[in-house]
Amino acid sequence: MSAIPTEQKALFLESKFGQFAVRTTEVPKPAADAVLVKIEATALNPLDWKVQAYGVVVEVYPTILGFDGAGTVVAVGENSETELFRIVQGWYEAAKGSVHGTFLQYFNNPARFVATVPNSISFDDAAAIPSGLATAAFPLYNSTGDALFSCAKLLPPWVEGGRGKYAGTPMLVLAGATSIGQFVIQLARLSGFSPIITTDSVHNASFLKSLGATHVIDRKLPAEQLTAEATKLGGGLFPYVYDAVSLPDTLEVALALTAPKGDLVTVVSTNLKELRVAHPNTDRRIHLAHGLFASPINHEIGASLLAALPGLFASGDLKPNRPEVLPGGLNGIVGGLERLKKDQVSGVKLVVRPQES
Ligand SMILES: NC(=O)c1ccc[n+]([C@@H]2O[C@H](COP(=O)([O-])OP(=O)(O)OC[C@H]3O[C@@H](n4cnc5c(N)ncnc54)[C@H](OP(=O)(O)O)[C@@H]3O)[C@@H](O)[C@H]2O)c1
Known part of the structure; x- marks a missing residue:
């Protein structure tokens, strides 16, 4: 030392x-x-x-x-x-x-x-x-969560039976070029989701496809056009949507594209509060990400991810x-x-x- x-x-x-x-x-x-x-x-x-x-x-x-x-x-x-x-x-x-x-x-x-x-x-x-990966992974794969930070409770791709488990299930990732979005796309690929449709500036399209996105929609399209394009590519509304930027306008699009009783993950608490006020009766399961390993609700999923992390990066499964x-x-x-x-x-x-x- x-x-x-x-x-x-x-x-x-x-x-x-x-x-x-x-x-x-x-x-x-x-x-x-x-x-x-x-x-x-x-x-x-x-x-x-x-x-x-x-x-x-x-x-x-x-x-x-x-x-x-x-x-x-x-x-x-x-x-x-x-x-x-x-x-x-x-x-x-x-x-x-x-x-x-x-x-x-x-x-x-x-x-x-x-x-x-x-x-x-x-x-x-x-x-x-650390923060990008944890914020991507925990709201999708944590099996506990609490009233504020609920989770989609999927089986993680780094545990037995998790790799490829959701084959054939579509996922939408809004803002795929964010730090968080890049990890959501990669985790979705490991989980088998398909198609994986993301939004971003077109200059990042080939990079996001190299991470696992199957389709990239220009994030600057008018909301109506973006929604129509995503629905066409996904074959309908999406059972899983992750909005990795969670701005007021992207959240509206994200909620509109989430299937009945589907899971929508968001990342910005203040904007989520406004969304809940605007849609008090939605039946979509809306989650707020919480990407800190040190928070008690994340201890179990965090320990599991930390143990798997060296292998995931050594093998190139995650970049x-x-x-x-x-x-x-x-x-x-x-x-x-x-x-x-x-x-x-x-x-x-x-x-x-x-x-x-
Ligand atoms: N809840 C939590 O635990 C938690 C943890 C970490 C971060 N966060 C929050 O999550 C958000 C994202 O954080 P980050 O570090 O991943 O962000 P980041 O990497 O700094 O985000 C930059 C990217 O945002 C994209 N972007 C901006 N506006 C967009 C829009 N309207 N639609 C699609 N993409 C858009 C840009 O895309 P272009 O390349 O197209 O310009 C750019 O590539 C932040 O608000 C952050 O505070 C929450």
């Missing part, structure tokens, strides 16, 4: 609606069941800019955001084991309004929520895995999002979040390397 410094750099959000600043802070010692990971790459997510712009999720400031990271374990707590190359997910405690984020150089994380990834995958690629590495280490994050906020990122995951700060 290499020498661990006592201080590190981190990107702080200083106050609610406040400014970001890179400054030094101490390197924590791992608790008994935790590991300290030297973060070589961390990925940006829309929630990072939403916390700053809307004042959501976090009540405890200053805070360090960041929900995806990859690096090497450099210290372990007394009850943890050592494995060198790990991916980690930043997480929040909703009740306390506090976040444990990856926009730093050394991340202290409970050992049970980190995954090993094969050496064939770079740190930059690996950093783009990470394509990373775009931003220069400047942690100093590159603020500009990257601006691009995410302005919808200027298409089909790639923005990544920075904190050790280059």
